[in-house]
Every structure is written in C-alpha cells, then in structure tokens.
Amino acid sequence: MSDLTPEILLHGYSIGIFPMAEHRDDPEIFWVDPRRRGVMPLNGFHISRSLARAIRRSTFHHTINGDFQAVVAGCADREDTWINAEITALYTALHRAGYAHSLEVWDGDALVGGVYGVTLGRAFFGESMFSRRTNTSKMALAALVDRLRRAGFTLFDTQFLTDHLASLGAVEISRAEYHAQLDVAKRRNARFNAPKLDSFQDVLQRMTQMS
Template structure:
C-alpha cells in the first residue's frame, strides 16, 4: 500500500501546503498552497435556523473518528474528485496517529453525512464533506465548529473560499495574513474531541 508518510504531510500542512490528486484514478498527488486562503473565523461562524432546528430536534446522531475511512470514501464518491487511493490511505494513517479526524452524522445507524480534516496544534484544515441525507453535511459543520471552539483551536482553514462556505462565515484572506494565523495556531496544543 502506497502512502504519503505522515511526517511529510504534517510538515507540508505546517507550511500551508496540501496535496490533491488531479483525478481520483491515479496514485500521484500535486502539492498546493493557495495565494488567497479560505478560513472560517471561529467567532464569525453561523448556521441556518433550519439546521439549528434539526439539531435541537435530535434527528441525527453525531460521532467523531468512529468511521474515518468511510467518511473519506464518501467524500470521494462524486463525479470529479481530488481524493484518490493514495490520499485515502495516507489520511487513514494520519487518523490512526491522531492528526486527522472525522465528524460523522448518522441517521438510524447509517452514515448520513460528515466531514474530515487534519489537525496540527490549534489549526484545523478542513478537507472535504459529504451528505447522503438533506442537511447532514451542515450538521457536521456545526458540530465541527463546536469542537474547535470548545477545545481552544484558533484557525479553521478551508483551503479555498466557496460561496457555499461563505454562507457559514467563510472568508478569503491574503497569504501573508494566513501565514501569521497559522504560525500562531501552531504554538497551541488543542485536542479534537466532542
């Protein structure tokens, strides 16, 4: 099984660099560092009233790190993906070493949505999310925010800004500002736990 060694991945993240596959088929990756970076300031995150109602009603069960590999596979299960087997296997190892995490949303015992990302110090690098049930991805996003806020994280990196993430408080910042936030976040010790 081919993997990117965990120490290489973590060193890259510490410098604001992340891997992506050009297609889900091959066993190679390219390394990227966005000139403008998407971040969700933890004190500016917001969620829709509809999703907050779903959370209050307890329609879903939420767990952390119980089914990491399946979350990554579900994130890759789309027409175009940057997640190939090399990324799947590499992040699975990173999860086992405590530096990659999944927020999993279940309905009647079935995985209904979720997200995964990498942690380093007080930084969380969001990688991807998916949903099988309506709003399950947003429920995962809400609980991810709760985990980050309650455990002392200071940087929520989404890599790129999208309009979809913008609805929850994501904004685009310049590389220089991002580098300062990352440098500060790496000095913190934070644990990703629900």
C-alpha cells in the same frame, strides 16, 4: 506512487501547503499553496433559521472518529474527486497516528454525512465533507466548529472559499495573513478529542448563545 509519507504530509501542513490529485484515478499528487485562503472564523459560524429549525427537528446524532475510513470514502463518492487511493492511505495513516480526525452524522445506524481533516497545534485543516441527507454537511460543520472552539483551536482552514462555505460564515484571507495565523496556531496544542460528545441540540444552543 509518489514518495509522500505521513511525516512529509504533516510538514506540508506546517508550512501552509496541502496535497491534491487531479482525480481519483490519477496517481500524481501535487502541493497547493493558494494565493487566497478560505478560513472559517470560529466565532463567525452562521446558522440560518432554516438550519436551526432542521437541527431542532432532527433525530440525527454525531460521533467523532467513529468511522474515519467511511467518511473519507463518502467524501470520495462523487463524480469528480481529488481523493485517490494514495491520499486515502496517507490520511488513514495520519488518523491512526492521531493527527487526522472525522466527525460523523448518523441516522440510526446509517452514515448520512461527515467531515474530516488534520490537526496540528491549534489548527484544524479541513479536507472534505459529504452529505447524504439534506443539511447533514451543514450540521457536521456546526458540530465541528463547536468542538474546535471548546477544544481551544484558533484556526479552521477550509482551503478554498466556496459559496456553500461562505453561506455558513467562511471568509477568504491573503496568503500572508493565513501564514501569520498558522504561525500562531501551531505554537501551542489543542485536543480535538477533549470536549465531551453531546447532541446537535446542545450544539445549537451554544452556537445561538455565541451569536
């Protein structure tokens, strides 16, 4: 076990680094400070025609902080994951303290997708997401971006830029630019829980009006 605590974890985010493990069975945790950082511009989320059509036809609904531990478990439920037992415990502690949040996608009573991350000031640090149905991770991200915009967040850190995130509008910026954005974001507060919860169709309408 490492000597990490929830307080040390938050301090790491405040200076622009985040923890990872090599795999779920590795007890060692290390800090990461990428030279190039992935971010999702909150006014630049891209909803494709196929995703918009899927949302219009969907009967899924979403919640926030409905089952944080199940979302973390869903993100870890893959062959190759950096989420080990200690990371799970640390983020669960952050969630209980009000700093880590989840957004769940449901098909009836079945959890079919979700995303979780950490908030500090007006920054949201995305940690991981998962999908058990087609498009549910994209729908989760759309609802998350909509929530962050309405709550007054200014920075959505995705850590790395993947093809999946790039297709949704994420971009890569330098370490220096990331730290500049982080310095601004952490000076003032935003409330993740503040915007009222509504439907994916409402999310789609607002996102479409924004584009």
